[in-house]
Amino acid sequence: MSAVTTGRTMADAFATAHAEDRAVLLGFLPAGFPDVETSVRAMTAMVEAGVDAIEVGLPYTDPVLDGPVIQAAAQQALDGGCRTAEVLQIVQEVAATGAPTLVMTYWNPVLAHGVERFADGLVAGGGAGLITPDLTPDHGADWIAAADERGLDKVFLVAPSSTDARVATTAQACRGFVYAAAVMGVTGARTTTSSLAGPLVARTRAATDTPVGVGLGVSNGDQAAEVASYADAVIVGSAFVRCLLDAPDTESGLAALRDTAADLAEGVRRRA
Amino acid sequence: MTTDETTSTTTTTATTAGTAAGLGVAHGAWDADENGWFGDFGGRWIPEALVAALEELTVAWTEAMADEAFRSELDQVGREYAGLPSPLYEARALSEKAGVRVLLKREDLLHTGAHKIRNVLGQALLTKRMGKKRVIAETGAGQHGVASATAAAFFGLDCTVYMGAVDTRRQALNVARMRLLGAEVVPVESGSATLKDAINEAMRDWVASVDETAYLFGTAAGPHPFPSLVQSFTRGIGDEARAQCLERYGRLPHAVAACVGGGSNAIGLFTAFLDDPDVAVWGYEAGGDGVDTDRHAATIVGGGAGVLHGSRTMILADSDGQTVESHSISAGLDYPGVGPQHAHLAATGRAHYEAVTDTEAMDALALLARSEGIIPAIESAHAIAGALKLGPRLAAEHGPDALLLVNLSGRGDKDMVTATRWFGLDPEAATTDPVGDPDTDPRG
Ligand SMILES: Cc1ncc(COP(=O)(O)O)c(C=O)c1O
Numbered sequence: 001m002s003a004v005t006t007g008r009t010m011a012d013a014f015a016t017a018h019a020e021d022r023a024v025l026l027g028f029l030p031a032g033f034p035d036v037e038t039s040v041r042a043m044t045a046m047v048e049a050g051v052d053a054i055e056v057g058l059p060y061t062d063p064v065l066d067g068p069v070i071q072a073a074a075q076q077a078l079d080g081g082c083r084t085a086e087v088l089q090i091v092q093e094v095a096a097t098g099a100p101t102l103v104m105t106y107w108n109p110v111l112a113h114g115v116e117r118f119a120d121g122l123v124a125g126g127g128a129g130l131i132t133p134d135l136t137p138d139h140g141a142d143w144i145a146a147a148d149e150r151g152l153d154k155v156f157l158v159a160p161s162s163t164d165a166r167v168a169t170t171a172q173a174c175r176g177f178v179y180a181a182a183v184m185g186v187t188g189a190r191t192t193t194s195s196l197a198g199p200l201v202a203r204t205r206a207a208t209d210t211p212v213g214v215g216l217g218v219s220n221g222d223q224a225a226e227v228a229s230y231a232d233a234v235i236v237g238s239a240f241v242r243c244l245l246d247a248p249d250t251e252s253g254l255a256a257l258r259d260t261a262a263d264l265a266e267g268v269r270r271r272a
Numbered sequence: 273m274t275t276d277e278t279t280s281t282t283t284t285t286a287t288t289a290g291t292a293a294g295l296g297v298a299h300g301a302w303d304a305d306e307n308g309w310f311g312d313f314g315g316r317w318i319p320e321a322l323v324a325a326l327e328e329l330t331v332a333w334t335e336a337m338a339d340e341a342f343r344s345e346l347d348q349v350g351r352e353y354a355g356l357p358s359p360l361y362e363a364r365a366l367s368e369k370a371g372v373r374v375l376l377k378r379e380d381l382l383h384t385g386a387h388k389i390r391n392v393l394g395q396a397l398l399t400k401r402m403g404k405k406r407v408i409a410e411t412g413a414g415q416h417g418v419a420s421a422t423a424a425a426f427f428g429l430d431c432t433v434y435m436g437a438v439d440t441r442r443q444a445l446n447v448a449r450m451r452l453l454g455a456e457v458v459p460v461e462s463g464s465a466t467l468k469d470a471i472n473e474a475m476r477d478w479v480a481s482v483d484e485t486a487y488l489f490g491t492a493a494g495p496h497p498f499p500s501l502v503q504s505f506t507r508g509i510g511d512e513a514r515a516q517c518l519e520r521y522g523r524l525p526h527a528v529a530a531c532v533g534g535g536s537n538a539i540g541l542f543t544a545f546l547d548d549p550d551v552a553v554w555g556y557e558a559g560g561d562g563v564d565t566d567r568h569a570a571t572i573v574g575g576g577a578g579v580l581h582g583s584r585t586m587i588l589a590d591s592d593g594q595t596v597e598s599h600s601i602s603a604g605l606d607y608p609g610v611g612p613q614h615a616h617l618a619a620t621g622r623a624h625y626e627a628v629t630d631t632e633a634m635d636a637l638a639l640l641a642r643s644e645g646i647i648p649a650i651e652s653a654h655a656i657a658g659a660l661k662l663g664p665r666l667a668a669e670h671g672p673d674a675l676l677l678v679n680l681s682g683r684g685d686k687d688m689v690t691a692t693r694w695f696g697l698d699p700e701a702a703t704t705d706p707v708g709d710p711d712t713d714p715r716g
Contacts, residue, residue, distance in 0.1 A: 061463060061595040062580065064475040065319045071462050083592045107317055108579045112593025134582075136320050138307075159321035161482065166323065184321055185480035 002119070004151045007126030008100040010176035013053045014211050014232060023228035023268040025050065026213060027261065028104060028237035029244075030057035031090045032082025033073040038250055039082075040093045042257055046240065047099045049258040050265025054094050055131060055237070058087045058105035065133045067186040069238045073245060084113050092125030102153060102176070104131040110143070119146040129153025129176055137173035144173060155213075157181050158204055160196040167200075171208035177233055178204050180214045187216055187238055201230050220260075224267030234268050302546045302613070302622070308496020310616035316495040318582045322475075325482040330497040332402045337504060346397055353426065354383040354393060356508065360516040360677075365643035366656070370663025372674040375525065377513045377541065379681050380648060386682030387506055387537045388419040392488055394505030396423035399486040406430040406481070409488040410474040412439055412467035413603030413686060414446025415649075416490030421455035423488070431455040434473045436466035439603065446686065464597050467607050471581055491534025492611035495582030499539075499611045506540025513677055514544040525675040526666055527552040531654040532572070532625065533604050535611035537681035542623060552624070552666075555614060556658035558600035559627030569598035570627040571610040572618045585612040601630040601690060602650040604682075632657040634694050637684065649682035650690065656680075 010024075017024045027046045033039050043054050059077035063070065087103065095101040103122065110118045110130070122129065129152035135143065137156055147154040153176030158167050161184060171178045182197035197214050204212045214227045215235030219242075227234045243260055247253030308314045316326060336342040350356035359378045367374045379387040392409075399407055407429050411417030417433040424431035433450055437459040440447050450457050463469035471494075478487045492502040510528070517525055528545050530538035532555040545551040560568035568574055571586040578587040580595060588596040588608035600606040617623035628636075633650055636657035641647045648656060659678045666674045684691065692698050 060593075062468060062472050064472050064581075065321075065479065067476070068462070075463070078594070083594075108587075108589065108595075109593035111579060112589060112591060134317055134319055134579075136316070136318075136323065139315055139317060157320045159319070159324075161321055161324040163324065166320070170320065181319075181321060184482065186476045 009128040024233040027051040028055040031087040032077030047097045049261035053100040060106040088121040091127040095126035100128040107135040115142045131155040168207040177211040221263040221267030225270040228268045313612035313615040357512040371667035376680045380683035392419040392423040406485045410470040414443045421450040421453035434470040438465040491536040493534040507543040509540035510544030525677040528677045529554040530679040541679045555625045558605035559629040560599040567599035569600040572625040580609040585615045604651040628654040628657040647684035652681045
């Protein structure tokens with residue numbers, strides 16, 4: 001019998017947010033970006049500035065769902081030698097902040113590591129579970145079984161192009177939350193939020209009681225407030241990555257990261 | 273389970289299905305199941321956002337293949353525009369070297385110079401039928417890009433081709449050809465800036481543009497239905513060759529052979545023979561500097577199972593599952609993945625795969641040029657090199673009258689810069705540039 005996770009999971013984050021009548025703010029950064037140590041400092045700073053839960057991106061050579069900003073960050077992490085072992089180590093350090101800590105990963109690195117072994121690594125480090133952008137439940141039987149045995153979150157994506165039937169089966173396979181990818185396109189900050197998001201969230205809610213998070217494109221407090229008005233979680237990635245990519249040095253990057261996190265945290269409390 | 277049993281018990285049904293449903297999507301013993309699985313390989317490992325588009329494509333393709341009007345239009349375009357069927361040529365000088373009778377399927381004589389035209393004409397006609405106005409494609413050396421740009425010009429579609437920035441620099445001539453044909457060529461700077469990154473970028477485009485855009489995938493790999501769809505458009509290679517061989521020699525070949533990059537020309541040749549248990553099937557992968565070095569592209573011979581570009585197949589990756597860059601003198605074979613059907617054919621033992629090094633391929637290229645007056649593509653030269661290894665084994669087993677059918681998938685015009693450097697044909701280049709230097713070598 002496998003160990004059951006003792007780390008915080010997304011259910012904890014949603015319980016807190018629910019009690020405060022607000023949405024959850026979920027923040028993404030690639031592990032090892034700009035380097036292993038700074039990435040831990042950055043994620044910790046995000047939590048301190050009001051991010052409720054962290055998505056640790058496992059840097060991968062072929063990230064088909066990522067736009068230029070996250071691609072560049074992941075490449076930098078890979079060039080710096082950040083591999084699966086480092087990612088699991090980072091998860092442990094970030095989870096120690098008390099924030100639920102998920103890994104967002106393309107599937108081949110998990111397959112190569114071994115699905116069971118990866119799940120055990122998450123449990124050992126207090127990780128919450130996985131977000132899997134290129135694994136649909138159709139091919140996820142191994143992971144679903146491993147996650148169920150250990151009480152880990154398993155977050156699959158639904159898209160505007162998903163049929164109602166697929167939204168339903170995908171939502172039912174999720175634990176923690178359902179990730180609604182709000183625009184048809186790759187990751188990246190956008191100036192306006194997507195008109196496709198609201199209807200997708202509504203279709204997902206019709207299929208499940210599991211919370212729904214909206215991602216792809218949110219970059220500021222106003223957008224966060226707008227998304228928080230209809231979603232349970234607001235997911236932000238590229239905007240955080242930008243803070244570090246654009247900064248002249250680490251300290252100003254971390255300061256920008258804190259400002260952005262605080263702005264977004266205020267947004268999810270406003271629910272415009 | 274032995275493969276031979278499966279093969280022989282299903283021969284009759286598969287053949288019958290092949291003729292009756294010759295008009296539909298094939299469902300022989302070696303074809304994918306309805307979810308795109310070839311045994312343990314294949315499937316659809318892709319973002320949910322693309323599932324609907326791949327479903328739509330699967331349905332449209334299945335309907336098109338069952339539609340006599342679609343098939344006869346494709347046939348007509350193939351004959352009148354592309355030069356189908358390609359000839360079968362018994363290469364006498366090559367036969368002497370190989371020790372058996374070598375039959376070359378002359379795909380090099382087709383429009384744009386390779387088998388790739390079969391695939392793009394099929395996919396572009398399907399695009400029109402689906403009412404889409406724009407196509408995108410990835411390309412390595414530019415062969416699939418040129419073929420896609422050609423088909424787009426022919427059918428009046430907008431065309432964007434993604435090409436690694438390293439490759440656009442090496443293949444300036446093919447970039448110019450694509451632009452002349454009216455395509456937009458986008459250099460891809462991300463990752464290793466080669467073919468695999470061009471595929472990533474094309475997928476990113478497609479996720480955002482899927483309503484009006486079709487992705488013309490360049491080989492029999494990727495997520496379902498691409499491996500099967502591309503096979504359905506290239507299988508004419510083997511269907512024609514089988515008929516040509518039976519007509520001329522009154523018997524089937526003892527073996528068929530092709531080079532394997534992603535696998536579209538090889539599966540195109542193999543398909544017609546998979547249910548013939550007495551026909552040996554051989555695929556030749558790019559061995560680069562040698563499969564025992566870390567510079568090769570032999571995914572079946574020297575790789576492991578994994579997921580890449582939407583499919584579970586044989587890939588080159590490190591122990592963390594990160595894709596490893598492949599190396600081959602032939603850009604068309606320089607890819608760290610392979611079509612899932614080949615992975616399955618290898619796992620079951622129905623087909624055999626071996627690696628051919630850069631040097632063996634270039635030797636074969638020179639041999640074919642001098643002995644037959646045919647300059648093959650470097651990709652195809654891998655198949656010729658394979659035939660030279662296989663010939664003596666066949667001769668030992670079946671005698672010198674054995675028939676060995678080899679797919680000459682393309683012609684070598686595109687490879688003249690590489691050949692010039694490799695063989696030192698330009699006196700200046702020969703003295704200033706070490707021949708075949710892997711870092712400066714402008715691949716095919
Ligand atoms: C002439 C030729 N043969 C073979 C290939 C390899 O592709 P595949 O394995 O899909 O046939 C290429 C690809 O560019 C090519 O141009």
